Amino acid sequence: MPRTLWNGSLSFGLVNVPVSLVSAARDLDLHFRQLHRKDGAPIEQRRYCSKENEEVEWEEVAHGYDLDGQQVVLTDLELAMVQPRKTRTIDIEAFVDVGEVDPIYFDHPWFLVPFGESEGTLRAYRLLVKVMEATDRAALGRFVMRTKEYLVLVRPRDGLLSLTTMLFHDEVRPAKGIAPGGRKPTKKKVDQAVAVIDALAADWDPERYTDCYRERLTRVVRDKKKGKTIKAPEEPQQPKPAPDLMEALEKTLAGMR
Numbered sequence: 640m641p642r643t644l645w646n647g648s649l650s651f652g653l654v655n656v657p658v659s660l661v662s663a664a665r666d667l668d669l670h671f672r673q674l675h676r677k678d679g680a681p682i683e684q685r686r687y688c689s690k691e692n693e694e695v696e697w698e699e700v701a702h703g704y705d706l707d708g709q710q711v712v713l714t715d716l717e718l719a720m721v722q723p724r725k726t727r728t729i730d731i732e733a734f735v736d737v738g739e740v741d742p743i744y745f746d747h748p749w750f751l752v753p754f755g756e757s758e759g760t761l762r763a764y765r766l767l768v769k770v771m772e773a774t775d776r777a778a779l780g781r782f783v784m785r786t787k788e789y790l791v792l793v794r795p796r797d798g799l800l801s802l803t804t805m806l807f808h809d810e811v812r813p814a815k816g817i818a819p820g821g822r823k824p825t826k827k828k829v830d831q832a833v834a835v836i837d838a839l840a841a842d843w844d845p846e847r848y849t850d851c852y853r854e855r856l857t858r859v860v861r862d863k864k865k866g867k868t869i870k871a872p873e874e875p876q877q878p879k880p881a882p883d884l885m886e887a888l889e890k891t892l893a894g895m896r
Contacts, residue, residue: 641662642661642662644662646660647728648728649729649767649778649780649800650729651730651732651778654767657754657760658754660751660802661752662747664747664748667853702714702718724783728782729793730781730782734774734778734779735776735778737775744808746803746805746806747804748802749802750802752799764800768799771795771800777794778792790805790806790807791803791805828884828885828888834888834892
């Protein structure tokens with residue numbers, strides 16, 4: 640069972656379902672410690688004042704923000720005054736169709752599991768899962784964890800409730816000014832490209848995709864432990880842009896057929 644990071648309740652109207660928050664993602668990356676190459680001793684990071692060249696204790700650290708070229712300094716107390724009010728509820732504000740929510744707003748996945756083992760809690764939790772499965776709707780709400788307020792999307796998944804923290808609308812960069820220019824493609828080119836995409840179409844199977852970098856890194860660490868010599872791989876050649884897109888699409892489609 641993953642570690643519980645938050646306990647509270649899912650709340651809307653008069654409904655109040657006790658839940659616990661656990662991460663739905665696992666960190667499988669290889670984490671390395673920084674060592675002194677000469678003697679293998681761990682490297683320590685310390686806070687130094689660049690003006691006095693002295694180590695600074697944590698209680699002496701302030702927080703500066705550059706506003707219009709001027710450094711505005713805030714204390715811990717001043718920052719605490721504007722922190723969101725800590726509550727123990729995920730306040731649902733609306734129910735929306737899942738298909739209407741753009742995935743670009745999704746941030747981190749979590750699971751909401753029943754908090755406590757009372758029959759009333761489990762019954763209310765299971766009922767809420769069934770209702771949300773039947774309506775194909777997701778719940779939009781807010782909650783506070785630690786010192787940050789999150790916008791969240793709650794939806795059913797495999798008999799549980801999943802929670803996804805979301806970006807606020809102004810955190811998503813607008814596409815204006817990024818989109819490329821150029822002339823509109825002809826219908827023939829679009830049809831050829833669609834045919835290539837259709838030929839590559841497949842059912843989504845997450846188990847088909849693995850983290851190749853993590854696998855290579857794990858292999859290097861194991862080989863190094865065994866005393867093997869690590870050889871650097873050859874640099875892969877970068878593919879060149881196709882001089883004739885139509886010809887490239889036709890050859891690609893012919894090869895697939």
